[in-house]
Amino acid sequence: xxxxxxxxxxxxxxxxxxxxxxxxxxxxxxxxxxxxxxxxxxxxxxxxxxxxxxxxxxxxxxxxxxxxxxxxxxxxxxxxxxxxxxxxxxxxxxxxxxxxxxxxxxxxxxxx
Amino acid sequence: xxxxxxxxxxxxxxxxxxxxxxxxxxxxxxxxxxxxxxxxxxxxxxxxxxxxxxxxxxxxxxxxxxxxxxxxxxxxxxxxxxxxxxxxxxxxxxxxxxxxxxxxxxxxxxxxx
Numbered sequence: 432x433x434x435x436x437x438x439x440x441x442x443x444x445x446x447x448x449x450x451x452x453x454x455x456x457x458x459x460x461x462x463x464x465x466x467x468x469x470x471x472x473x474x475x476x477x478x479x480x481x482x483x484x485x486x487x488x489x490x491x492x493x494x495x496x497x498x499x500x501x502x503x504x505x506x507x508x509x510x511x512x513x514x515x516x517x518x519x520x521x522x523x524x525x526x527x528x529x530x531x532x533x534x535x536x537x538x539x540x541x542x543x
Numbered sequence: 544x545x546x547x548x549x550x551x552x553x554x555x556x557x558x559x560x561x562x563x564x565x566x567x568x569x570x571x572x573x574x575x576x577x578x579x580x581x582x583x584x585x586x587x588x589x590x591x592x593x594x595x596x597x598x599x600x601x602x603x604x605x606x607x608x609x610x611x612x613x614x615x616x617x618x619x620x621x622x623x624x625x626x627x628x629x630x631x632x633x634x635x636x637x638x639x640x641x642x643x644x645x646x647x648x649x650x651x652x653x654x655x656x
Contacts, residue, residue, distance in 0.1 A: 439583070474634060474647035475586065518585050529574060529642045530599065533585030 434458055437519050437534035444541055448509050452537045454502040454519030461532075463522040464495050466504050469536065470515045478504075478517070509541045545569070547648035549635050555654045556625045564620045564651045568637030575618050576645060577610055578634040586634055592618060625655045 437454045444450045456464075464481035479486065481493040481502055492505040502519055519534040548567045556562050568575050573594050578586035579602075588602040594615035603610070607626075612618040622629055632652050636645040 435585075474649050476647070477644050529638065529645075530576070530588045530591060530602075531578075531586075531645060532588070533578075535583070535585050 432457060433534070434532050435519055435521055435534035437537050439535055439537060441538040441540050444509055444539070446509055446511060446541055446543055448541075449505065449507045450509055450539065451506075452504045452517055452519075452539075454504075454534055456500050456502070456519075456521045456532075458521065458523060458532075459497075459500060461500075461521040461523055464502050465520040465522075465531075466491075466493055466502075467518040467520050467533070468515045469518055475518055475533075506539075509539075511541050511543070514539055514541045547635055547637050547646055549633075549648040549651050551651060552649060553652050553654075555656060558626060558655055559624050561621065561623045562625055562653065564622075564633050564653070566618045566620070566635030566637075566648060568616065568618070568635070569639075569646055570616075572637035572639050572646075573615070574638045574640075574642055574645075575612060576636040576638075577618070577620050578636065579604075580632045580634055580650070582631075589620070589633075622653075625653075627655050629653060630655045 466478040467475040468478045469475045481495045485494045490507045494503045516536040518536045550565045575592045577589040580586040590610045591599040592612040607623045609621045632650040634650045635648045638645045
């Protein structure tokens with residue numbers, strides 16, 4: 432079983448729609464959680480961190496449920512420019528604290 | 544300022560050849576990471592340096608993979624006797640002392656024929 436699991440999609444949604452991505456992780460000792468965005472043939476870039484209290488950045492809302500080991504990302508009012516792969520990322524507590532563990536990514540395609 | 548740079552951007556190697564991939568981290572970043580991203584997958588950790596010290600190489604898939612960062616800045620990932628399964632994008636990332644965010648380079652796309 433992979434440490435971080437995501438539905439690979441693709442999610443095809445019309446512009447203006449609300450879309451939600453989910454992710455589960457298996458290491459209960461994981462320390463930090465992130466969503467990264469990766470455009471086609473480009474490098475991953477940090478979208479936002481994820482906190483237990485939930486956090487929002489414009490149209491993006493991230494949520495963490497430590498008890499269920501579940502992370503979510505909600506995108507409201509989707510734009511064409513949101514089309515990308517969204518990578519769920521965890522940072523482990525033990526060993527190399529800084530190593531990032533990525534999910535396979537969820538591909539989003541926003542259409543007119 | 545300048546971000547993480549990697550060279551070459553693309554590399555085609557015949558099976559059995561040795562390759563060397565270079566990473567120039569953001570100036571002043573003490574931490575440097577290498578990841579391997581196969582097609583349709585997320586990046587997977589290979590190895591980690593803090594300055595010139597290689598603190599974790601647990602992700603290197605075999606002893607054909609070797610990484611170094613002799614002066615604590617530029618790093619080289621070397622793959623000996625390349626195999627087809629080594630075909631992937633090799634991403635380098637660096638971060639500052641607080642290690643909050645890792646900044647990724649554009650990657651080197653390696654194709655082994």
